[in-house]
Amino acid sequence: MGKKILIVDDSNTMRKIVGRSLRQAGLDFDEVFEAGDGQEALNLLATQKVDLILSDINMPNMDGLEFLRQKAANPAIKGIPVVMISTEAGSDIIGEATSLGAAGSIKKPFTPDQVSATLGALL
Amino acid sequence: MDLQKNITDATTEIFETMIMMEITPGDPLKELVTTFHHTVSGMVGLAGTFKGLLAIHTPNDVAKAITSNFLGLDVGDIDDDVKDAIGELANMLAGNIKQAIDTTGKDVTLSIPSAVHGEEYTLNCLANAEWMIMPFTTPSGEFLVELQFEKA
Numbered sequence: 633m634g635k636k637i638l639i640v641d642d643s644n645t646m647r648k649i650v651g652r653s654l655r656q657a658g659l660d661f662d663e664v665f666e667a668g669d670g671q672e673a674l675n676l677l678a679t680q681k682v683d684l685i686l687s688d689i690n691m692p693n694m695d696g697l698e699f700l701r702q703k704a705a706n707p708a709i710k711g712i713p714v715v716m717i718s719t720e721a722g723s724d725i726i727g728e729a730t731s732l733g734a735a736g737s738i739k740k741p742f743t744p745d746q747v748s749a750t751l752g753a754l755l
Numbered sequence: 756m757d758l759q760k761n762i763t764d765a766t767t768e769i770f771e772t773m774i775m776m777e778i779t780p781g782d783p784l785k786e787l788v789t790t791f792h793h794t795v796s797g798m799v800g801l802a803g804t805f806k807g808l809l810a811i812h813t814p815n816d817v818a819k820a821i822t823s824n825f826l827g828l829d830v831g832d833i834d835d836d837v838k839d840a841i842g843e844l845a846n847m848l849a850g851n852i853k854q855a856i857d858t859t860g861k862d863v864t865l866s867i868p869s870a871v872h873g874e875e876y877t878l879n880c881l882a883n884a885e886w887m888i889m890p891f892t893t894p895s896g897e898f899l900v901e902l903q904f905e906k907a
Contacts, residue, residue, distance in 0.1 A: 645840040690846070741769045
């Protein structure tokens with residue numbers, strides 16, 4: 633059955649680029665959903681099942697770290713793996729994301745090969 | 756801290772990896788530029804032990820070429836897609852350059868990126884900040900990457 637991926641980023645440009653990189657990486661998925669911040673993502677997850685979430689950290693309204701906190705507190709969605717996509721991968725912020733349950737991180741800028749290497753084991 | 760090298764390396768990596776556009780760095784400008792014409796500027800604020808601004812200033816034709824390569828589509832006018840792309844470019848530059856000035860990753864916070872566009876506008880940041888402006892040449896023209904900061 634086809635896998636579903638949710639991309640959470642306030643930048644429409646970055647959502648398009650991440651979606652294109654997923655296709656170029658040759659990953660096994662069928663459908664991509666998009667959300668502009670953490671709250672939009674939580675709203676979407678209330679009605680839509682996905683297999684993997686890719687999330688920015690620095691976003692308005694609800695950032696990626698608060699999204700991780702609220703997702704972890706919701707038994708219905710806490711098991712969905714989240715990979716952070718951020719300009720700050722490798723920093724303490726990513727350490728905090730990991731402590732909140734993030735399954736991995738991808739640093740911007742990134743190549744399709746880096747996306748494939750990080751996400752391949754999660755799909 | 757070699758700001759010229761940090762800005763050049765970060766900018767080159769982003770253009771090679773995600774925009775697929777050849778760029779050539781020039782020599783740092785000797786005078787601050789505050790007024791821009793027919794340009795799109797993407798900006799990210801820095802707060803914490805260093806405060807200031809990271810900005811990229813792209814003339815309209817360069818902004819459209821960058822967005823076209825970035826998104827893989829034809830771009831006609833300066834629209835929300837172009838402003839979002841240049842803002843995201845500033846975001847990636849700020850994140851990469853931040854690593855050079857904030858090695859722990861927790862002393863400097865980045866703002867949400869923003870972008871402005873217009874026939875003529877003026878940008879002023881900090882009165883007594885250190886600054887570095889690097890020009891880069893693309894097949895569509897020249898753009899500037901600017902870092903202004905002071906220690907809090």
